[in-house]
Amino acid sequence: MGEFSRPTQLDEALQCMKQGSWRILAGGTDFYPAQGDRPISESLLDLTAIPELRGITREDSGWRIGGLTTWTDVVEARLPAAFNGLKAAAREVGSIQIQNCGTLAGNICNASPAADGVPPLLTLNAEVELASPSGARRLSLADFITGVRKTACRQDELVSALFIPDVGPQSQGSFLKLGARRYLVISIAMVAVMITPDAQGKIAEARVAVGSCSPVAQRLKGLEESLIGQAAKSGLSEAVTAEHVAGLAPINDVRGTADYRTDIAAELVRRALERAVAPIGEAGPA
Known part of the structure; x- marks a missing residue:
C-alpha cells in the first residue's frame, strides 16, 4: 500500500x-x-478533515461551493430558484447515504457521461477552481471536463471549489432524469434547464443541457437561441424539435439504444422547459 x-x-x-x-x-x-x-x-x-473546503457561501459576484460540499448540503441550502435544477439533481444521486457523503467536486472529477450534477451546473455557467502548490486557476466546467473520465485537472491540482456567477433573481431552474427505475439508477438521459424572463415575461436567456447522450454533457445552443423572446409560460415545449437534439451523440448500451436516447432527450427537454416556466407563469410579469 x-x-x-x-x-x-x-x-x-x-x-x-x-x-x-x-x-x-x-x-x-x-x-x-x-x-x-x-x-x-x-x-x-x-x-x-479540511473545513475550509466545505460549504456554500455568498460572494460579491456569485456563489462559492466548496470542494467537499455534499449533495445533502446542496439540498438543505437556501439558494435562489436558479439552483432548483441542481437541487433536484442532488436528490437523484444514489441513496441518502451517498448524498450525505458524495461531493459535487467528486462528481465532476469522475467525469462520467451520466454524472447527474453536470447538466445543472452547465446551466449555471459553473466555473471550477483548481488549487495547486503553485497557485490557483479557474476554468469553465465546459472546459474542465474534456471527455469520458477525462478532465483538465493536472496531477498537482485538486478541485477546491465551484463558483456560480450571479444570475437574474427571476431565473428558474429544473432537472429531469430518466432511468430504468425511479431511484438508485444510472441515467438513460437527463436534462437541466434554466430560464430567465425579462420584465415583460419574455425569455431573456435560456440555458438547456443534456447528459448521458454524448461523451460529455452539452448545451443545446440552437434551442437556447430560438427560445429568446418567447413568452415564459406554459406551451414553451412546442418550440422543441428533433433538429434541436440532432447534435447529440448517444450510444447503444444495456440501458437504451441511441435512437431511444435521442427521442427521450427531446421529450425530457420539453418537460423540463414546462417545469422551469411554471413558477414564472404563476407569478406573472414583473
Missing part, C-alpha cells in the same frame, strides 16, 4: 502534493466501489 495522509488545512494538502503522486479522496463513493476487494496500492490524500 502507498502512503496515507489526512491533512486539516488546504495548504498542508498542497504541500503533500509536492511529494509524489496522490489519489485525491473526498466522499469516496466512486473510489471504494471501484476498488472492490483489491488491496489499495495508491497513495491516498484524504481531504475530509
Whole structure:
C-alpha cells in the first residue's frame, strides 16, 4: 500500500502534493466501489478533515461551493430558484447515504457521461477552481471536463471549489432524469434547464443541457437561441424539435439504444422547459 495522509488545512494538502503522486479522496463513493476487494496500492490524500473546503457561501459576484460540499448540503441550502435544477439533481444521486457523503467536486472529477450534477451546473455557467502548490486557476466546467473520465485537472491540482456567477433573481431552474427505475439508477438521459424572463415575461436567456447522450454533457445552443423572446409560460415545449437534439451523440448500451436516447432527450427537454416556466407563469410579469 502507498502512503496515507489526512491533512486539516488546504495548504498542508498542497504541500503533500509536492511529494509524489496522490489519489485525491473526498466522499469516496466512486473510489471504494471501484476498488472492490483489491488491496489499495495508491497513495491516498484524504481531504475530509479540511473545513475550509466545505460549504456554500455568498460572494460579491456569485456563489462559492466548496470542494467537499455534499449533495445533502446542496439540498438543505437556501439558494435562489436558479439552483432548483441542481437541487433536484442532488436528490437523484444514489441513496441518502451517498448524498450525505458524495461531493459535487467528486462528481465532476469522475467525469462520467451520466454524472447527474453536470447538466445543472452547465446551466449555471459553473466555473471550477483548481488549487495547486503553485497557485490557483479557474476554468469553465465546459472546459474542465474534456471527455469520458477525462478532465483538465493536472496531477498537482485538486478541485477546491465551484463558483456560480450571479444570475437574474427571476431565473428558474429544473432537472429531469430518466432511468430504468425511479431511484438508485444510472441515467438513460437527463436534462437541466434554466430560464430567465425579462420584465415583460419574455425569455431573456435560456440555458438547456443534456447528459448521458454524448461523451460529455452539452448545451443545446440552437434551442437556447430560438427560445429568446418567447413568452415564459406554459406551451414553451412546442418550440422543441428533433433538429434541436440532432447534435447529440448517444450510444447503444444495456440501458437504451441511441435512437431511444435521442427521442427521450427531446421529450425530457420539453418537460423540463414546462417545469422551469411554471413558477414564472404563476407569478406573472414583473
